[in-house]
Structure formats: structure tokens, C-alpha cells
Amino acid sequence: MATFQIKQGRDIKLKGAAPKEIVALSLPRQVAVVPADFKGLKAGLCVKVNDAVKTGTPLFEDKHCPGIKVVSPVSGRVAAINRGEKRFLEDIVVESDGRNEAVTFRKFPASEISGLSKEDVEKSLLQSGLWPVLRQRPFSKVAHPREPPKSIFVHAMNTEPLAPDVDFILQGKEEQFQAGLNALRRLTKGKVYLCVRHGAQSKALTQARGVETHYFAGPHPAGNVSTHIHYLDPIRKGDHVWYVEAQDVARIGSLFLEGVYPPERVVAVTGEGAGRRFYAKTIVGAPVSLLLKGSGLAGMRCVSGSVLAGREVGKNGYLSFYDSQLTAIPEGGKRVLLGWLSPGFDKYTFSRTFVSSFLPEKKEVSLTTDKQGSDRAIVLNHIYDSLVPLDIMVYFLLKAVIGGDIEEAEKLGILECDEEDFALCSFACPSKTDVGGIIREGLELIEREG
Amino acid sequence: MQFLEEQLKKVGQLFAKGKPFEKFYPLYEALDTFLLTPGKTAAKAPFVRDAVDMKRVMIFVVLALIPATLMGIYNTGYQIEIAKGLTHSFWGAVEAGAWKVIPIILVSYAAGGFWEVLFAVARKHEINEGFLVTGILFALTLPPSIPLWQVAVGISFGVVFGKEIFGGTGMNVFNPALTARAFVFFAYPAQISGSTVWVAVDGYTRATPLAVAAATPKGHAVVQALADAGYNFQNMFFGFIPGSLGETSALACLLGLAFLLITGVASWRVTLACVLGLLTMSSGFYLMQGPGRLAFFGLPPYWHLVMGGFAFGAVFMATDPVSAAATNAGRWIYGFLIGILVVLIRVVNPAYPEGVMLSILFMNAFAPLIDYFMVENHMKRRLQPKKLG
Numbered sequence: 001m002a003t004f005q006i007k008q009g010r011d012i013k014l015k016g017a018a019p020k021e022i023v024a025l026s027l028p029r030q031v032a033v034v035p036a037d038f039k040g041l042k043a044g045l046c047v048k049v050n051d052a053v054k055t056g057t058p059l060f061e062d063k064h065c066p067g068i069k070v071v072s073p074v075s076g077r078v079a080a081i082n083r084g085e086k087r088f089l090e091d092i093v094v095e096s097d098g099r100n101e102a103v104t105f106r107k108f109p110a111s112e113i114s115g116l117s118k119e120d121v122e123k124s125l126l127q128s129g130l131w132p133v134l135r136q137r138p139f140s141k142v143a144h145p146r147e148p149p150k151s152i153f154v155h156a157m158n159t160e161p162l163a164p165d166v167d168f169i170l171q172g173k174e175e176q177f178q179a180g181l182n183a184l185r186r187l188t189k190g191k192v193y194l195c196v197r198h199g200a201q202s203k204a205l206t207q208a209r210g211v212e213t214h215y216f217a218g219p220h221p222a223g224n225v226s227t228h229i230h231y232l233d234p235i236r237k238g239d240h241v242w243y244v245e246a247q248d249v250a251r252i253g254s255l256f257l258e259g260v261y262p263p264e265r266v267v268a269v270t271g272e273g274a275g276r277r278f279y280a281k282t283i284v285g286a287p288v289s290l291l292l293k294g295s296g297l298a299g300m301r302c303v304s305g306s307v308l309a310g311r312e313v314g315k316n317g318y319l320s321f322y323d324s325q326l327t328a329i330p331e332g333g334k335r336v337l338l339g340w341l342s343p344g345f346d347k348y349t350f351s352r353t354f355v356s357s358f359l360p361e362k363k364e365v366s367l368t369t370d371k372q373g374s375d376r377a378i379v380l381n382h383i384y385d386s387l388v389p390l391d392i393m394v395y396f397l398l399k400a401v402i403g404g405d406i407e408e409a410e411k412l413g414i415l416e417c418d419e420e421d422f423a424l425c426s427f428a429c430p431s432k433t434d435v436g437g438i439i440r441e442g443l444e445l446i447e448r449e450g
Numbered sequence: 451m452q453f454l455e456e457q458l459k460k461v462g463q464l465f466a467k468g469k470p471f472e473k474f475y476p477l478y479e480a481l482d483t484f485l486l487t488p489g490k491t492a493a494k495a496p497f498v499r500d501a502v503d504m505k506r507v508m509i510f511v512v513l514a515l516i517p518a519t520l521m522g523i524y525n526t527g528y529q530i531e532i533a534k535g536l537t538h539s540f541w542g543a544v545e546a547g548a549w550k551v552i553p554i555i556l557v558s559y560a561a562g563g564f565w566e567v568l569f570a571v572a573r574k575h576e577i578n579e580g581f582l583v584t585g586i587l588f589a590l591t592l593p594p595s596i597p598l599w600q601v602a603v604g605i606s607f608g609v610v611f612g613k614e615i616f617g618g619t620g621m622n623v624f625n626p627a628l629t630a631r632a633f634v635f636f637a638y639p640a641q642i643s644g645s646t647v648w649v650a651v652d653g654y655t656r657a658t659p660l661a662v663a664a665a666t667p668k669g670h671a672v673v674q675a676l677a678d679a680g681y682n683f684q685n686m687f688f689g690f691i692p693g694s695l696g697e698t699s700a701l702a703c704l705l706g707l708a709f710l711l712i713t714g715v716a717s718w719r720v721t722l723a724c725v726l727g728l729l730t731m732s733s734g735f736y737l738m739q740g741p742g743r744l745a746f747f748g749l750p751p752y753w754h755l756v757m758g759g760f761a762f763g764a765v766f767m768a769t770d771p772v773s774a775a776a777t778n779a780g781r782w783i784y785g786f787l788i789g790i791l792v793v794l795i796r797v798v799n800p801a802y803p804e805g806v807m808l809s810i811l812f813m814n815a816f817a818p819l820i821d822y823f824m825v826e827n828h829m830k831r832r833l834q835p836k837k838l839g
Contacts, residue, residue, distance in 0.1 A: 012498070014498070161498075236833075301491075301497060303495075303497055305495075307495070307496060307497045307498045308495060308496045308497075308498075309495055309496070310495055310497070311495065312497070329497065329498065331491060332489075332491050332492075333489045333490070333491050334489060335455055335486040335487050335488070335489035336486065336487045337454070337485065337486055338484075338485065338486075339486070339487035340484075340487070340503070340505040340506050340509055341509070344501060347501035348500070348501055349500050349501040349502050350500055350502075351500065351501075351502040351506075351507075351713070351714060352712065352713045352714040353502050353506050353507065353510055353713050353714070353715070354501060354502070367498040368491075368498070369491040369492050369497050369498065370487075370489070370490075370491055370492075370499065371488065371490040371491055371492045371499050372487070372499045372500065372501050372502075372503055373487075373488060373499070373502070373503025373504065373505065373506075374479070374483055374488045374490070374503065374504070374505075374576060375576070376503075376504040376576065376578060376579070376619070377578060377618065377619040377620030377621070378620050379504065379507070379580060379619065379620055379771055379772055380507060380715075380771055381771050381772075381776045382717055382771060382776070382778075385778075391828075391832060393777065393825060393828055395776055396776070396777075396821070396825050411829040411832070412825070412828075412829060412832075413832055420495075423495060423496045424496075426495075426496050426499075427496045427498065427499055427500050428500045428502075429500070430500070430502045430503050430504050430506065430507045431503075431504050431620075432499065432503065434494060436495070436496075437494060
């Protein structure tokens, strides 16, 4: 057990945090499963429109690795299968019948989980459709059962702007969480690391057994999976590490204890644009309209996840499979006369080029989606490294990727990284460079060719 | 505001795809985003962005150059007054200086801007604000008597061969302003070196402090020789001496440096390393002084800081992030070697009285190599097993 004090990075204290109250929402009438959420899977449909499904009925199965299934989180019927360009599968919408009928799987007494074989645990997770909660690094894709991990990281803290407090969410779920950890331990010969915010209170986290608990303090991205892996068990070429969200560990526990697919998810509804901010107890794939019911959403951007690393989902969209946060912020785009000349008393910046940089830091800042500049070539190459706590020379890694030099990029440590780790770089870059996007392209190139 | 936005939109339609002025879209974009902030929103994560942009950064470098520019204007006029034996008046000096300096700056911007726009149009990318810096940097490195056509030729060379042939902003190996300066220096030595060009009065001759120091015969005290020529530490620090437009005043450069450091736009490492390198080398010479050695050896080391273009180069030229080393350790080496080379060229090289331009260009060429070793080192270290904690 150790505490890591992260120095690089910055917290963006955005306005619109969710107060700590959990509100149970009614069962959504429609939910959607978005295949693009499951990186690395090639979806082969298991259902047709109008098919009746139960909670836990497979909707699609991976074509590369049959056995990895994604299942329906509600019972009802398949209302729509939407395809985009080139028949790209956009989403599978399931209409709930409100009956909550579930496919049943094998269940185990709590005391037996630790004694299960690796195969039993794998089988349960794959059959029930909960397997995709396990993801692997490098490449942040759904874990592959035949590429065993050298260790598993439980992601039990989040430092993104307005991020949900994992510590709070897990309160009362001690039993499921521990059961989930016990199951995870069967999946690796290495260690299971539980990465927790320094100062966490919940018993689920502080009294977890059978895992190595480590504490991380400091600014974002202290809570990123890459940061944890980097400090505890860094990835080198050929390594596989798995990671899983803490809430999903509790879901794994529920699956083993109760024998049904557990669709529950607590989601923090955040951001200035959200009329009502709270922790919503709902299910995976819940529609944005349900979570933001009652908010006037004109001129708002709805993001599944945080403003730094999330995905725009639109007002009629659905929460991503892995996200436990929904953020709504005002759209930008207002044009200001001679903006580059303004003293900037109320501008938010990491740089020191506005008057506000020299005023006491505000407790909360209000930001819009405004890009606040045009795309330019990278000139200031010294600003990135202070925002990334990994041992990475960001500028040189970018150059290697842009030049298509895979070997160099690997030597510079790209396999340790994910797009989200560079969100602060993209945020702060005066040239408005999509740093994370370049890293993603590099990773995709390596995955294709490597 | 609303009106302006609508008008710009209307004009902008002429530059849209398939419209008559499509090719000149970069020009429109430059004007449009100069007047009003771009108003674009972030399409991908992160969905919020920092308020700073490249315009702001580049404008800040230009702001940092204002003290040097104003000082250049005043001092150019002041030197004319001295040369012509006129009685000194502040506004008189400013006016006389302005007539010399402002045309140089305007020509530099106009000629350089032409190429910048041409390449932006041909390459279909936006006009980079970096040119606002290059244009004035180059002007400030010139002697006040420079013919304007040479300004135009010089900046054209700098922009095209110093920057654009490498792929444009962010890709250049050499500092474009210095490339321009070097071109003029080697192409038209008569107008940019010697002792007749530093005051904008025909036929007036006055050697610069560095030339005086280099010409001091062996066995003589160099400080005395400088004093005899009218130079002391104080007037070199303030910059009331003949020289290139923006470079004479170390004080003006210090003000610029302070501004750049407070706003965090420039890397302090490079400037500090330049100063340390310069002091190290000049102290070495100072300790070796003696009979039979060059008189220049005996110059107090810190005098080098205020002489010639060192302050200007170390603050504004060496710090250009694109042509400097981009690793932190590399920045130290890069700056330190610049400082060493400056003194080496000044003191023991008989061909060039000043070494700042050449040292920085030389180290620009070596910056990628320095970075290469630093990055190799980093990659090797990454392969070592990491200790926990």
C-alpha cells in the first residue's frame, strides 16, 4: 500500500457538480446499446427488430472472439437497429416492457467465489454478457480472454472535471464489491490493484481484501487508469493489463451472488446545463432525455462522460456503456471583437496571458464549448509535459506519430497511453492541437500493423 | 458587433468553396479572426478549451518587443543628432528616428507578409501569426542605414528559405528572422558591417563597441579603449550607442524578457543558459589575460552581456521554441553553447566582430542533434525496470 502524490496536471474546477444525493429513476422506456462503445469488438447481431428479449439476452456477439457478448439491460423487445453509412451499426434500441424478466445464470454463495477456477469465472462473465466491463491496455479495448493480463487494475477514483465520486457511489455496496474483487483475482496470476483517491472513506474501498490498495493524490489526471498503471505496473511491449471500473466490480459481484445480469448504474448528472444535478440510479444505456428530464437543453452540449474525455451524445442520445457521468454545458461560438487583445479578467486559462491568471483562482469556473482560437501549427512545445504525469516526452511522441514512426512511438511509450491522458494538453494548447486524437491515431496504426 | 459579424459573413461568402476568391480564403480567415474571435466550438473532446490561442501568444511576443522598438526609434534619431552635431531634443530624436525605423519595419512586414500569404494560399492553410514576430524581429536586427530594398530581399529570403521550404511554421530548422539577417549580412556586407553603417548619416563613421574592443592593440586596456571611443558600461546598458535598431539597449531587452517570463511565453531555461555560457567563456578569457594576449581578454566578463546583440539574441532569438532544442536538458546545452560561441567569435575570431547571429544559427542546426541524444537517453531509461514509489 502506498500513496502517490501526482504533481503534473491540473484540476479544472467546472461549475455544476452533482450534490451527493442518489435519486432512483424510473425504468427508462427505451435503452440503447451502442456497439462503438466496445472498442475492439466486431458486432455480429444476435437479434432482429421486434424480437422479444430479456435482461441478459445477447444483442450481439463479437465476430473475432465468439463468446464475448453484449446483452440487453432490460426486458422487452428490440425496437430498432439503426445503421449509418456503409451499414455501420450505430445502435440497438430496446423498448422496455417494465417487467424486468431476466435470464438466469449460475449463482454462488459469497464464500465460494474465492475458490472458483479461472475458467468458471470467465464462463460466468462471458455467458452473462458482463465480460465487456473488462478492458485491456494497451489500446483500451474489450479484454480478450485468451490474452491473460499481468495484472488487473480496479479504477476506483476519477479526477475528471465534475467526475462522480466513486467513494460515494460504492457506499452500501461493500458485499458486492468484495465479491467482485474475489472473482477478479481468479482471472490473473498477477496482482489486482485497487486504485483509490487519497482520503477515500467508504468501507468498500478502505477495507477491500485480497487486493493491493494504492492511494493517489494530486490534480487530474491522478485518477486516470494510465497514471495508476504507470506507477504500479508499467506496460512494456507485449504486456497486457486489464482494468475495470469500480462500479462494474460491484456489478460483477452482483452477478455471482444473484445469478442475473445486473444492469444498474449510478450516474452523476453534472454541468451548468443540467437543470437538476444529482446522482441518478438508473441502468446502463439509459437515454439522455431521462437523465436530463426537466432541463432546458436548447443551446447545450450533452456529453456522456466528462468534458475532457467524454463523447458527445446529443439530446436524444444514450449514455455510453462505460460512463457513469453525464455533463451538459452551454454551447460556445459567440464572436468577440478583437478578442486577442482583451485583458481577460474572467478568462479561464492555464497560461499567464490574461489578467485573470494573476487573480486568485476562482472556486468554480464556467466554460462553454468554445474552441477559443483557430487551429495552428504547434509552436509552444514546452507546455505539454507539465500536464502529463507519465514518463512521456509528449512533443516527441506526437512527432513520431505524425511521422508514422511506429517503432519510435513505442519506444517513447505510446503503449502506456490512452487518448484521455492528453486531454489537458489539447485543452491548454494555444495551437488547439488535438493531442489526444494524434495519440489515438498512433495507437490505431500500431494495432493495425503491429 | 452584430453588424460587423454579418458584414464579415457576407464578405466571407465570396471566399467560400467554389466562389471567385476561394483561393484567397486564408487572407479572409486572417482578417475575419483578427477582428472577431473565431467562434468555433470544439467538435471533439476535450469540449472545453483554454482561452489562450496562437494569436494571443504571438501578440505577446510582439508586445515584448515594444521597448526595444521604441528605444530603437529614439536612439536612431539621437545618434543622428550627435552625428550632425544638432542640439538634443527628445521629440526631435523620436521624429528623426521614426522616419528611419518605421519604413524598415513596414517594408519587412509588407515583403514578408506577401510571401506568407502566397504560401498560405498555395498550401491552403491559414496564415500563421508567427510572421508578426518574424517581421519585426528581422527589422530590429538591421542597421538604421540599411537600404529598404535589402530589407525586402532579406525578409523574403528568411521567410521562404528559412521557413517555408521546411514546410512552414513549426517545421523550420533555423530561426527565419536570423536566416534573413544572415542572408543580408553575407550578401551585402558593405551595408551591414564595418563602421559606417550604424548611424543613419552618410559618411559618418563610428565603430561599434565590439569593433573597438577587437581592434584594441595588445598590451592596452580594453576598457580604456572603449572609454576613449565613448563607450562605457552604462551607455551600453541603456543603449545610447550606435548599433542595430533594436539591439543596442540591454535594458529594453530586459524589459521584454521580464514580460515574456511573467506571461510564461518564453522558456527561461534557454535565456539563462545563454547568459551562463557567455559568462563562463568570457570569465575564462578574463582569467587568461596578460601581456601578449589579445586586449579583448581583459574585458570584464559581464560587459559582454550588454555589448552587441547578445541581450536581444538571448531573449528573442535563441528562445524561438521551434528552432531551439525542445527537451529541457537540451535547452540547457543549446543555450549554454550559444553563450560560449558568442564570446569565442567575438574575442578570438578576427573575421566577425559579432557572433550572436552566427552562434544561434549554428546551434539551431545542432538543436535536433542535441534533442536526438536526449530522446535516445529517455528511451533507454524507459526500458529500465521502474522502481515502485
